[in-house]
Amino acid sequence: MTYRLAAIDKSSFAAEREDDFTVIGSVVRRSDALGHVTGRTEFFEDVAPPGLAHLKMHRSARHHARIAGVDLTEALAVPGVLKILTHADIPNNLYTPLKLIGVGPDDEPILAVDKVRYLGEPICAVVAVTEAAALEGAARVKVTYEDLPAVFDVEEALAEGAPLVNEYHGQNHFIYEGHHCRRIRFGDVEKAFAEADHVFEWRYQSAPIEQAPVETTGCVVIPQADGRLRIHSDTQACFFTLDNTALILETPFNKLRIVGGTVGGGFGGKVDVVVEPVACVAAMMTDRPVKFVYNRYEEMQVSSPRAAERIYIKDAVMDDGRIIGRKVTLYVDSGAYARHTPYGTTKAAAHLPGPYSIPNVWADCHCVFTNRTPSSAMRGFGVTIGDFALESQMDRIARALDMDPLRLRLLNAYRDGDLKAHRKVAEGTALVEVIQKAAEMSGHELPEAYRRMSSLTREGL
Amino acid sequence: MPSQIVSLVVNGEPREFIAAPGMTLLAGLRESLGLTAAKRGCGQGTCGSCTVLVEGQARAACLVAVETVAGLSVSTLEGVATGGELDAVQSSFVDNFATQCGFCTAGMIMVTEALLDRDPDPSEEDVAEAISGNVCRCTGYQPIVIAILDAARRRREERASR
Amino acid sequence: MAIHAVHVPESAEAAVALAGRGAWVMGGGTVVMPLVTSGAATATELVSLSKAGLSGIEVRDGTVRIGAAATLTAVGEHPRLAFLRPALRTIASPTIRNQATLGGNLFVAQPYGDLAVCLLALGATCEIAGPGGRRDAPVAEVLASGVTGGEVVVAVLAPLPEPGTWYYRKAMRRRLNSASIVTVASVTRTAGGVVTSSGIALGGVAPRPVRAVSAERLLLGRPLTPEVLTEAGEAARADTAPADDAYASAWYRTRVLPVHLRRAFLG
Numbered sequence: 001m002t003y004r005l006a007a008i009d010k011s012s013f014a015a016e017r018e019d020d021f022t023v024i025g026s027v028v029r030r031s032d033a034l035g036h037v038t039g040r041t042e043f044f045e046d047v048a049p050p051g052l053a054h055l056k057m058h059r060s061a062r063h064h065a066r067i068a069g070v071d072l073t074e075a076l077a078v079p080g081v082l083k084i085l086t087h088a089d090i091p092n093n094l095y096t097p098l099k100l101i102g103v104g105p106d107d108e109p110i111l112a113v114d115k116v117r118y119l120g121e122p123i124c125a126v127v128a129v130t131e132a133a134a135l136e137g138a139a140r141v142k143v144t145y146e147d148l149p150a151v152f153d154v155e156e157a158l159a160e161g162a163p164l165v166n167e168y169h170g171q172n173h174f175i176y177e178g179h180h181c182r183r184i185r186f187g188d189v190e191k192a193f194a195e196a197d198h199v200f201e202w203r204y205q206s207a208p209i210e211q212a213p214v215e216t217t218g219c220v221v222i223p224q225a226d227g228r229l230r231i232h233s234d235t236q237a238c239f240f241t242l243d244n245t246a247l248i249l250e251t252p253f254n255k256l257r258i259v260g261g262t263v264g265g266g267f268g269g270k271v272d273v274v275v276e277p278v279a280c281v282a283a284m285m286t287d288r289p290v291k292f293v294y295n296r297y298e299e300m301q302v303s304s305p306r307a308a309e310r311i312y313i314k315d316a317v318m319d320d321g322r323i324i325g326r327k328v329t330l331y332v333d334s335g336a337y338a339r340h341t342p343y344g345t346t347k348a349a350a351h352l353p354g355p356y357s358i359p360n361v362w363a364d365c366h367c368v369f370t371n372r373t374p375s376s377a378m379r380g381f382g383v384t385i386g387d388f389a390l391e392s393q394m395d396r397i398a399r400a401l402d403m404d405p406l407r408l409r410l411l412n413a414y415r416d417g418d419l420k421a422h423r424k425v426a427e428g429t430a431l432v433e434v435i436q437k438a439a440e441m442s443g444h445e446l447p448e449a450y451r452r453m454s455s456l457t458r459e460g461l
Numbered sequence: 462m463p464s465q466i467v468s469l470v471v472n473g474e475p476r477e478f479i480a481a482p483g484m485t486l487l488a489g490l491r492e493s494l495g496l497t498a499a500k501r502g503c504g505q506g507t508c509g510s511c512t513v514l515v516e517g518q519a520r521a522a523c524l525v526a527v528e529t530v531a532g533l534s535v536s537t538l539e540g541v542a543t544g545g546e547l548d549a550v551q552s553s554f555v556d557n558f559a560t561q562c563g564f565c566t567a568g569m570i571m572v573t574e575a576l577l578d579r580d581p582d583p584s585e586e587d588v589a590e591a592i593s594g595n596v597c598r599c600t601g602y603q604p605i606v607i608a609i610l611d612a613a614r615r616r617r618e619e620r621a622s623r
Numbered sequence: 624m625a626i627h628a629v630h631v632p633e634s635a636e637a638a639v640a641l642a643g644r645g646a647w648v649m650g651g652g653t654v655v656m657p658l659v660t661s662g663a664a665t666a667t668e669l670v671s672l673s674k675a676g677l678s679g680i681e682v683r684d685g686t687v688r689i690g691a692a693a694t695l696t697a698v699g700e701h702p703r704l705a706f707l708r709p710a711l712r713t714i715a716s717p718t719i720r721n722q723a724t725l726g727g728n729l730f731v732a733q734p735y736g737d738l739a740v741c742l743l744a745l746g747a748t749c750e751i752a753g754p755g756g757r758r759d760a761p762v763a764e765v766l767a768s769g770v771t772g773g774e775v776v777v778a779v780l781a782p783l784p785e786p787g788t789w790y791y792r793k794a795m796r797r798r799l800n801s802a803s804i805v806t807v808a809s810v811t812r813t814a815g816g817v818v819t820s821s822g823i824a825l826g827g828v829a830p831r832p833v834r835a836v837s838a839e840r841l842l843l844g845r846p847l848t849p850e851v852l853t854e855a856g857e858a859a860r861a862d863t864a865p866a867d868d869a870y871a872s873a874w875y876r877t878r879v880l881p882v883h884l885r886r887a888f889l890g
Binding site: 032036037046216266295 | 491499508538539554558560561598
């Protein structure tokens, strides 16, 4: 074996250690490795029930348009096409991602009704006996559009006179308990700017990022003799999928069974419940097993990516490096629908102002609707891009003050017992020790006073 | 034109199946023969998760029309372990944590088999080139490269001790 | 459209007959099969060249004749074609090179088709079989306007470059298996420290591989110095029509062309 088994670093927080680990520090073979190396692990698409029908989606060719007409005549004439589903076939034609935790409104049709809000939005689902027939049927659906002006930029979407993206919300931003955004108000940042030796303001932004799992999103739904549906899915969230699908099918939860847990790469991209409901309706209406799996183009174009963000950070900084005020205006591009982005925006707000004790903090975090592909979960969503902005900001401040960037962070790092901007008392912070260790490992020299700092005390501040 | 019967030698056994015109080797293996180790990740030859060996050469099975390989020998991951024993590549992948989600694993192991059949002592650069058509989104590749170099060593030792 | 038949004829003549009926000619399938699988093929029949006896590689009198169905792997393994190995190693992965063919490479869209760029620099000739018999055409002509319906490129003839006259460089996003940002291939002869003849082909900077005639002209009679080559690279911009794609912007390609042209010669 050639991997490196690192010794556990016990130099920090010795008093808090019990050293009763049974797994950490030892080599444990992955429980699924044997299946993977022999090809016996069963992924959802390895299930091949007899009579399997295939579902392919006809998708919007426009970013924003009214649907003037849908003509299925040619598509229905393709040999092998069994059924074409439209919005009228879906019992409750609205995705319900956050309904069970009380967050609304439901804002996204499973199949488009009278309008499309992003390029690639599903309009009709063609079910056929072969994949080729389903593809041909989907290609032969004719949709007539009346184009609407589209908006692709978060700040333009919030401007006066911008086209309305999503009528379920009624405005181009998500409403948080009556507020137009997630807000933090702590101390008085304007006073801090007035008192500061320096004020630094910079802008940061990111593009959407696709999770790009090697296995594309999909499911196989098999009607059972007892009337239940067995759903083989690569969802990252089996129970969430079961609940949401039942709400959309308007069926009791116990009519569905999910077989899952084997995911060919997810990274957050398989958390939205997108393919299962329509595949279930198709299986019920045709009384056949149905497979609905994205091709690579769909995975890249319509599966929800990490949201694009734009972040403005304005800091009040003293000559010695202490940050006494931080004002953040953050925009998260939700795309045409909410999915998990209102939650991601809340996470972004919760993460501000970064792991630093700053006495005056002001933040407005906007969840904005645009005519782009709906964004959703991806590895630390809401936090990652904010971190990129915050840590870039710290480096730029250090450069502007001609100061060691690690010392700048150690000076401002939060300590156990500090009151954070959210009125939570910080505990188990450990940032000081992590920076000290990183400095040591990378040969970055810190003065004695900084090496003596601790997240448990206020020494050196 | 009607479907036709295609004959292949798969993992050493003669197999026949009915194929619609233009069926890919990947679909033939997975859907007609039930050999599902090779995966469909992209359907356009860019992810490598469908890699199998045709006459000992690595091929993206999603790019092969079955008609063009009729009568040829095809090796898939299902045929690598013999008598329930993992081969050197498989055991090295397990021991070096070269699998995570497992979706790229079949392709990675098959390109490794082809590489080591051709070159028993590849450099790290040779390994990087061999797997350059295989996408892994979980590991960051390093454990896979380590596993392949370790597998090469294990194979050489097996040969030497025989 | 759904495919109704895939033909695997055992002679070039049979392939030509099928192509004449409207079947798509398929080399290794690396371009055609994704279209078939996604339902985007606009033909209902395919004709594979894999068993048509077109995979041979022969060298005679300083000229190589490569069958259109020779795979990129086979081209790279031929001892007399070792000069092409660095170029071939930059094309896709070994797995794809086991399938992709020389003939197919002439018909792929830029920024792919680096072997075609090499053939253009070598001044290669295509042997074409068609309903009316065989004809030869410069590779430049085939790259520019393809072949007519029912015709099949059966082989490519290229003069082998004399030692020390072959230059190649491909700029890409990754070191392996990445499409071209700028590809430069050249056969350039020098005598007495100055260029006596030069053929330069570029990939990645136009809808098809192009000859950098402006650069070729500028190099004649001059030494291969960084200054001269940079000047030639700047002149070569006149021969290009770059586009934006996922790999690079047109602006970037134009900007770095002189750099990579220089590096093709001087490293």
